Amino acid sequence: xxxxxIEVQNLKKYFxxxxxxxxxxxxxxxxxxxxxxxxxxxxxxCGKSTLVRTILKLIEPTSGKIYLNGxxxxxxxxxxxxxxxxxxxxxxxxxxxxxNPRMTVFDILSRPxxxxxxxxxxxxxxxxxxxxxxxxxxxxxxxxxxxxxLSGGQKQRIGVAxxxxxxxxxxxxxxxxxxxxxxxxxKILKLLEKTKKLRDLTYFYISHDINLIRxxxxxxxxxxxxxxxxxxxxxxxxDNPKHPYTKGLFASVPEPxxxxxxxxxxxxxxxPSPVNPPKGCNFSPRCPYADDKCRxxxxxxxxxSDGRRVACHKDNLEQYNLL
Amino acid sequence: MSELLDINDLKVYFNTEEGxxxxxxxxxxxxxxxxxxxxxxxxxxxxxxxxxxxLKLLDNNALIxxxxxxxxDDDLLYKTEKEMQRDYRGxxxxxxxxxxxxxxxxVFTIQDQVEESVKMYxxxxxxxxxxxxxxxxxxxxxxxxxxxxxxxxxxxxxxxKQRVMIAMMLACNPxxxxxxxxxxxxxxxxxxxxxxxxKNLKDRFNMTVLYITHDLAxxxxxxxxxxxxxxxxxxxxxxxxxxFKNPVHPYSYKLVHSVLGVETNLxxxxxxxxxxPRLINPPKGCRFHPRCEEAIEICKKEVPPLKKIGEKHFVACHRR
Numbered sequence: 001x002x003x004x005x006i007e008v009q010n011l012k013k014y015f016x017x018x019x020x021x022x023x024x025x026x027x028x029x030x031x032x033x034x035x036x037x038x039x040x041x042x043x044x045x046c047g048k049s050t051l052v053r054t055i056l057k058l059i060e061p062t063s064g065k066i067y068l069n070g071x072x073x074x075x076x077x078x079x080x081x082x083x084x085x086x087x088x089x090x091x092x093x094x095x096x097x098x099x100n101p102r103m104t105v106f107d108i109l110s111r112p113x114x115x116x117x118x119x120x121x122x123x124x125x126x127x128x129x130x131x132x133x134x135x136x137x138x139x140x141x142x143x144x145x146x147x148x149x150l151s152g153g154q155k156q157r158i159g160v161a162x163x164x165x166x167x168x169x170x171x172x173x174x175x176x177x178x179x180x181x182x183x184x185x186x187k188i189l190k191l192l193e194k195t196k197k198l199r200d201l202t203y204f205y206i207s208h209d210i211n212l213i214r215x216x217x218x219x220x221x222x223x224x225x226x227x228x229x230x231x232x233x234x235x236x237x238x239d240n241p242k243h244p245y246t247k248g249l250f251a252s253v254p255e256p257x258x259x260x261x262x263x264x265x266x267x268x269x270x271x272p273s274p275v276n277p278p279k280g281c282n283f284s285p286r287c288p289y290a291d292d293k294c295r296x297x298x299x300x301x302x303x304x305s306d307g308r309r310v311a312c313h314k315d316n317l318e319q320y321n322l323l
Numbered sequence: 324m325s326e327l328l329d330i331n332d333l334k335v336y337f338n339t340e341e342g343x344x345x346x347x348x349x350x351x352x353x354x355x356x357x358x359x360x361x362x363x364x365x366x367x368x369x370x371x372x373x374x375x376x377x378l379k380l381l382d383n384n385a386l387i388x389x390x391x392x393x394x395x396d397d398d399l400l401y402k403t404e405k406e407m408q409r410d411y412r413g414x415x416x417x418x419x420x421x422x423x424x425x426x427x428x429x430v431f432t433i434q435d436q437v438e439e440s441v442k443m444y445x446x447x448x449x450x451x452x453x454x455x456x457x458x459x460x461x462x463x464x465x466x467x468x469x470x471x472x473x474x475x476x477x478x479x480x481x482x483x484k485q486r487v488m489i490a491m492m493l494a495c496n497p498x499x500x501x502x503x504x505x506x507x508x509x510x511x512x513x514x515x516x517x518x519x520x521x522k523n524l525k526d527r528f529n530m531t532v533l534y535i536t537h538d539l540a541x542x543x544x545x546x547x548x549x550x551x552x553x554x555x556x557x558x559x560x561x562x563x564x565x566x567f568k569n570p571v572h573p574y575s576y577k578l579v580h581s582v583l584g585v586e587t588n589l590x591x592x593x594x595x596x597x598x599x600p601r602l603i604n605p606p607k608g609c610r611f612h613p614r615c616e617e618a619i620e621i622c623k624k625e626v627p628p629l630k631k632i633g634e635k636h637f638v639a640c641h642r643r
Binding site: 251 | 365480510513515516537539540543563564567577578583584587588592599
């Protein structure tokens, strides 16, 4: 049995707004195992980026607990946080804006070494940076370049190299390829996969691209309005999604095959505001199967026979597959 | 089916501080009436410039070097600005853009904005205008249309804004719609709803659409015919089924095989070595040759012409 690397218990993050508190993350329970790739999918505004930033302690949780390797990191401050930054790192969505335009690649990549005092001299830092660039399939001469001299794919490789510099245990990847062209996307994904094996890493992907999450992940979670509605093995969820939201979401994805068309109207309506989420099940106003119970009582995540968990009152969901 | 739009050897250059950017270096394709024509390619390949050229909405530093844009037997390149505005923009050819948030004016209500485009082409009483606006908004399946009229763009979601854009466009009753990445800013579920609206319009009004996108999955969902663009040139004009079954140009092949589908694995995916060339100093000959595994001497010297290789299937490659 693999070890649990990250455990999140009933995590909540509310933002105060003039209209009331915005429940961006509203009670999430999650376990990430050592060495796995976990993928979190959801549409924009569902709280996936906020969840990741809260786990990383870049923003303070409103309530709930976060454990890293069994250690409670929820209340960590200052010096402890600095230590934490070495263990968990993040790759950002937009490589064009996440690299400082006035710093060379060398400057950018030497920062983690300096901040965490990982090397003793400039020469040592240089050697480490050359190693990182090589790992990313880039040349040592790229060190003296500025970000605007690099292509989108190269910039994102620098972003990944920066995340790897501290030798973290887990890397969070926030839409790492959504700003890139498809042909470049493949290269980055393959590189990430190779690096994971080499460095024995754990990955936490977040994306709205459902096919991307399926291709890279061992386990996936589907998030809707601040909550996880379905979580389990990637293959079983893709082959047979159970939650009505998961079903609708997967049905909305166009296939690169002209003979397969989106059938009917996959998901109707729009995501409600997280300031004022619907009563009962969050998804009930858009759910074709919702009844009075769904509109009153909030469903809990429950285990199904194949080990996945689904938050839906319709416990005998199989009967709806026919619909 | 008759030809509605025929673009021949269109060349558009831009004067920049760094030099002349040859954004379009010979674009050829034909859009037939009543079809959805996809124009696909990666960032910077010139697909948006092509769309803007048709309506002559290019920036001042753009230079149309040559070619023809034949729309209903008239070459649009010979039309004056006044003629374009009076006879073509809106009522003949309309365009919707990528970001619906910035295409609507934030200080006017939805009614004001849709009404404005109605007023340009129809004369009626104030009450009648309101009815036409409601009718147009209903065509794109917007919910609670009456309540929507008094709202401002920021009160609407991205998907709704994009549908308002379509309603404005429909109010002018154009023959050709140019849609430039209309769903890139939208979520998949909203994208699916949007594509549904477009498909309905096609069935009901026999609309012709030039759909500009980088998303092959969307192309396979709604387009009949596809032009694949690379670095300012068309490399393949192909019916959509052929493109996915049998992509002929090496670039089209790589592109089709780099898209994630429901059954693809990471190992099946193709990657294209190198990156898109800068168009200030593009490669000579075939612009794809530095990244092409099959390139030979002639590819480095001569531009391959578009050759007919099948029913409505054209490819520009020396090796095919």
